[in-house]
Amino acid sequence: MNVCLAPCPVVFDLDGTLIDSAPDIHATVNAVLRLNHVAPLTLDQVRGFIGGGVDLLWKRVIAAAGLAPEAHRDLVASFMTRYHDATALTRLYPNVAEVLGTLADRGHPLGVCTNKPLRPTRALLEHFGLTGLFSAVIGGDSLPQRKPDPAPLRAAFAALGADPAKPLGLYVGDSEFDAECAQNTAVPFLLFTRGYRKSDPSEMYHTARFDDFAELPGLIEDHAEIARA
Ligand SMILES: O=C(O)COP(=O)(O)O
Numbered sequence: 602m603n604v605c606l607a608p609c610p611v612v613f614d615l616d617g618t619l620i621d622s623a624p625d626i627h628a629t630v631n632a633v634l635r636l637n638h639v640a641p642l643t644l645d646q647v648r649g650f651i652g653g654g655v656d657l658l659w660k661r662v663i664a665a666a667g668l669a670p671e672a673h674r675d676l677v678a679s680f681m682t683r684y685h686d687a688t689a690l691t692r693l694y695p696n697v698a699e700v701l702g703t704l705a706d707r708g709h710p711l712g713v714c715t716n717k718p719l720r721p722t723r724a725l726l727e728h729f730g731l732t733g734l735f736s737a738v739i740g741g742d743s744l745p746q747r748k749p750d751p752a753p754l755r756a757a758f759a760a761l762g763a764d765p766a767k768p769l770g771l772y773v774g775d776s777e778f779d780a781e782c783a784q785n786t787a788v789p790f791l792l793f794t795r796g797y798r799k800s801d802p803s804e805m806y807h808t809a810r811f812d813d814f815a816e817l818p819g820l821i822e823d824h825a826e827i828a829r830a
């Protein structure tokens with residue numbers, strides 16, 4: 602096993618990785634649809650639309666609900682007024698809080714790089730008492746680019762003090778957007794398989810995969826050297 606001498610930065614995706622937020626996103630989408638006298642979508646449908654941020658979510662909702670594409674801007678605006686309060690149905694995945702504490706205690710600089718907008722991201726981190734653990738939080742509206750573009754992930758590592766001329770650290774995520782972003786950024790990717798991916802893991806770029814956060818500290822130790830090499 603490789604020993605992580607200088608603890609490497611570790612950046613996490615949020616939706617479908619640290620938190621199961623699909624029930625809140627689903628409820629918030631349906632609240633907006635209800636206001637517009639449109640029939641609700643199922644949880645499975647909405648879960649399948651998560652990963653690319655709010656604009657893409659609503660493009661997919663509009664297509665599934667048979668709404669006019671011109672309604673996009675107003676629907677997104679209506680959704681955003683409710684989104685930052687959408688915490689009641691969201692849960693941390695098992696062992697997430699304990700493992701983040703372990704990694705922080707070991708000295709890993711920790712960050713979040715999500716396509717979720719910054720305001721609901723910060724509300725959820727606060728809701729779960731995680732705000733103080735993360736020294737860098739990049740949301741879907743922090744930069745003009747979103748994942749899978751490498752810019753947000755590069756920005757997260759830069760905010761953690763990573764030297765852009767050297768290997769940056771490790772990225773942990775659940776979706777095709779994350780895998781492609783990690784590949785575009787040339788960082789090792791640890792794939793959480795219980796999130797919102799649609800592809801078979803064998804078809805996704807990843808360095809290692811796990812289905813329980815209890816496995817993560819060991820995986821990070823195993824891969825620390827390639828994150829630093
Ligand atoms: O809000 C989304 O669509 C995706 O968010 P994520 O990047 O944290 O998975």
Ligand SMILES: [Mg+2]
Pocket residue numbers: 614615616617618652774775776779796797
């Ligand atoms: Mg995700």
